[in-house]
Amino acid sequence: MTTVRYAFDVIGELFFGKDFGFMKEKTDVGNYMKAIHEICIKNTIAGTVPSYLSGLTFPTLTLFCPSFRGTIEAIINLSVSSKTAMDRRMREIEENSDDRRDIIRKLMEISADRGEKVNFNTNHIYAESHSSFFAGADTTAIAMSSILGHLIRNPIAYGKLTSEIDTATAEGSFSMPIKYKEAIKLPYLRACINEGMRLHPSVGLTMPRHVPPGGTTIDGVYIPEGYIVGMNPAVVQYDKNLFGLDAEQYNPDRWLGAGAPQMEKAMLHFGIGTRICIGKNVRLFVSYIRNPQV
Numbered sequence: 001m002t003t004v005r006y007a008f009d010v011i012g013e014l015f016f017g018k019d020f021g022f023m024k025e026k027t028d029v030g031n032y033m034k035a036i037h038e039i040c041i042k043n044t045i046a047g048t049v050p051s052y053l054s055g056l057t058f059p060t061l062t063l064f065c066p067s068f069r070g071t072i073e074a075i076i077n078l079s080v081s082s083k084t085a086m087d088r089r090m091r092e093i094e095e096n097s098d099d100r101r102d103i104i105r106k107l108m109e110i111s112a113d114r115g116e117k118v119n120f121n122t123n124h125i126y127a128e129s130h131s132s133f134f135a136g137a138d139t140t141a142i143a144m145s146s147i148l149g150h151l152i153r154n155p156i157a158y159g160k161l162t163s164e165i166d167t168a169t170a171e172g173s174f175s176m177p178i179k180y181k182e183a184i185k186l187p188y189l190r191a192c193i194n195e196g197m198r199l200h201p202s203v204g205l206t207m208p209r210h211v212p213p214g215g216t217t218i219d220g221v222y223i224p225e226g227y228i229v230g231m232n233p234a235v236v237q238y239d240k241n242l243f244g245l246d247a248e249q250y251n252p253d254r255w256l257g258a259g260a261p262q263m264e265k266a267m268l269h270f271g272i273g274t275r276i277c278i279g280k281n282v283r284l285f286v287s288y289i290r291n292p293q294v
């Protein structure tokens with residue numbers, strides 16, 4: 001629960017220049033968490049049924065499951081909240097009330113400098129900030145919960161990590177709060193982050209892609225063009241050929257061996273290719289500075 005609140009506040013800070021008050025109030029501000037959980041259930045069903053049924057999923061669920069009616073309210077709530085937060089932040093930026101370099105400021109600069117050329121206007125900024133609620137908070141919270149949860153249940157790994165952090169602190173190579181450039185130098189921390197995200201990827205769905213014109217051959221099987229293919233990180237990241245015979249076990253030490261670069265390539269937790277997660281670096285930043293402090 002705390003990791004979700006924390007992740008929402010990080011999104012607030014990064015996008016809108018101000019946290020939402022989840023950590024301060026210790027509550028689900030504006031029912032955002034409840035809304036996202038309800039929307040996720042509906043979206044997961046709609047996204048996994050055959051495409052000819054997906055348009056019917058929402059009306060059917062709403063008709064037969066009264067609890068899904070709350071989802072409509074939740075979607076409206078979230079849209080209003082992200083628009084209100086963005087309007088406030090845009091006003092502040094226009095009035096020069098501070099010089100914070102947050103994501104809305106950066107997007108406004110892109111829109112002002114090259115908006116017409118790259119077709120990027122205020123409506124696109126609204127869409128980006130709205131999708132950040134859905135894409136950034138739960139995913140980050142799940143990753144942090146897995147990293148910390150596995151460490152708490154594994155005293156040996158926990159001991160190795162705390163001693164790595166203690167040594168770095170004693171040597172004076174750590175500041176408080178920790179800086180990203182300092183944290184990435186800790187190999188065992190990196191191993192624990194990778195292993196936590198390997199065993200419990202935040203997105204456990206295939207990431208569908210259309211087979212391009214001319215078709216393609218995957219693992220010796222020809223797939224004609226137009227078909228949809230995908231890979232699920234929750235399957236690939238348990239592959240014993242890639243991660244070793246103990247792939248089902250928690251073992252951060254596997255990331256210290258010579259095979260680590262090959263394993264990194266096989267990690268699909270942020271997706272891959274042109275649609276790879278745009279928040280990947282934000283999220284890694286949060287992980288590297290937050291986990292050692294906890």
Ligand code: HEM
Binds near residue numbers: 270273282
């Ligand atoms: C641990 C944290 C996160 C995980 C595991 C994660 C995972 C993913 C995955 C698996 C995809 C689909 C990629 C694909 O189809 O290849 C995705 C897309 C996306 N993510 Fe993340 N994400 C995280 C954090 C964030 C954050 C913090 C933001 C926003 C600041 C964000 C914004 C997005 C957006 C906008 C997309 C859609 C990109 C596109 O379709 O072009 N994500 N993410």
